[in-house]
Amino acid sequence: MTAFTSSSSTIHTQAAQPSSQEEETRRNSSNSLSDTKAEILTTSLHTDPTATLAADSTVDAIIHDKEKEELEMKGLGSNIENKSVTSGSPPITSTPRPKPGFWKQHLSIRPEFQGDPRVELSRFRKAVILCIVSQAGSLGGFSSTIYFPSLVQITADLNASQTAINASVSLFILFMGISPLVSSTLSDTFQVRRVLYIGFTLIFAIASLGGGYANSAGSLIAARVFQAVGSGGASILGAGTVADIYPPEEQGTSMGLMFLGQFLGPVLGPPLGGVLAKAFGWESTFYFMAIIAVIVIVELFFLLPETYRAPDRDVLKEMEEVKGYAAEGKDEKNASATRRIGGAFNPFQAVMLLKHPVVLLSSIELGFIFALMFSIETLAPVLFTNNYGLAEDQVGLTYLGAGAGSILGAILGGKLSDIALMRAKAKNGGEIVLEDRLSISMWVAGFLIVPFGSLLFGFGAEKHLSIAAPIVGFGIYNFGMAQVIAAGSAYLVNAIPGQGSSATAAANFLRMVLACIFSLIAQIIVDHVGYGNYGIIQAALNIICMGLFYIVKLRGAGMRETATRKEEASRK
Helix, strand or coil, X not given: CHHHXXXXXXXXXXXXXXXXXXXXXXXXXXXXXXHXXXXXXXXXXXXXXXXXCCCHHXXXXXXXXXXXXXHHHCCCCXXXXXXXXXXXXXXXXXXXXXXXXXXXXXXXXXXXXXXXXHHHCCHHXXXXXXXXXXXXXXXXXXXXXXXXXXXXXXXXXXXXXXXXXXXXXHHHHHXXXXXXXXXXXXXXXXXXCHHHHHHHHHHHHHHHHHHHCCCCHHHHHHHHHHHHHHHXXXXXXXXXXXXXXXXXXXXXXXXXXXXXXXXXXXXXXXXXXXXXXXXXXXXXXXXXXXXXXXXXXXXHHHHCCCCCCCCCCCHHHHHHHHHCCCCCCHHHHHHHHHHHHHCCCCCCCCHHXXXXXXXXXXXXXXXXHHHHHHHHHHHHHHHHHHHCCCXXXXXXXXXXXXXXXXXXXXXXXXXXXXXXXXXXXXXXXXXXXXXHHCCHHHHHHHHHHHHHHHHHHHHHHXXXXXXXXXXXXXXXXXXXXXXXXXXXXXXXXCCCCCCHHHHHHHHHHHHHHHHHHHHHHHHHHHHHHHHHHHHHHHHHHHHHHHHHHHHHHHHHHHHHHHHXXXXXXXXX
């Protein structure tokens, strides 16, 4: 990893060539540092060979101190602090790197970021970046449901069949799962994020504008497909950005806040869409999304830096070198990155990560818990219109309870996940084990809170109880779901080093495929078995999938190590 290179290698000298005595001194110092590196890595990897995120800062500090100590003992210590030597040769001065101009920096495909964004960015700048990527991520959620209250009006205006209108919903969800496979693979292959955010959001803006001018079911479906491509491609990059700019012990809270936009979109879209449709017609919902997308593009262009942080040198390869199994020298340091950039582009390589149990078992729970929530969203308009006699704009307001649950769950779940990780880190002597992030609060939410919300929604609707029963039940479900997704996503993005976006895209693909399926069959199931029994089905599925996820809690460390070894081997 780059941290192991000597800090003196960054000094651009203008002096004469060093004497043979100085060269001998530097060689002895380099050999001593290599021994120190091997000793540190051996100790760290012996303690936990799978904790790939824990050692960086500690190793950096020790290596730097050792380097300084060695050079000072040989009369060269001033070279570290003062960028000069006192050996009779002229002083060595550093040559500052020219900073690119504003427009050159912002128009560049990959504007260069100096240093580690986890360290160089202020907390305020990180908060701004988090807010922007959360907005970009919310576009898909808003557009997925903002026209739900207008479906009846759209069907009549376009003289479309119910099947065609349902297809506009289902295909949107399907392409929301496919598009991230492309954007995440592009991101991990070419090591960029910013230009992909802007490009995919631009596609969304154009498609939204086209949706407002749709005059047939076919043109509406086409606009919805490209809306999904644009919003899905941008939304998946958020998890990678969070991993770029935040250290592991802060990623739970940050991930929860980032996903907050994606949670709020589906539940706040209907009330907003109902108001817009009643005041200006259903076309206004598409124009509104186009305007919001343009605002997000401006924010992305001016306020978002390129944060892609190339993964540190793989710990498994370091372990092999320390043990003497590899002897390629320091040219191997960037071999993984070189192979990745030069490799063939395969948009479906992210899906292949589902072959690893650690990714598959995590994705199953994250997929089902979201898909079942989305099925409730599709059931709500019919339920509240037919059973409770609500008007178009009133139906939209029933989603506010779910929105409140999502907000509280995302904030609370992410924070509790970070606290659990930090406490475990303290007990482990400063070592981070990713499975410690899957805290007790997440299991309570998945095993108890989510099933209770399902049952309350189902039987509240079945027994025609107060309208508050299904609304509160939906809110409780989302409160639990947000906690599970916040902690689970923060875990998954770090499960396989260097493939955070791809692993997240694989999980998102499964999630959206399941959401597409349940959005099609939910009403059919309810018509046959009733809302109450569908609530039981939801509760049972959540409990089973949480049980599968618990296997990751117990065996995740070994699963991650195996997955990382296989991915390293596949790149050779």
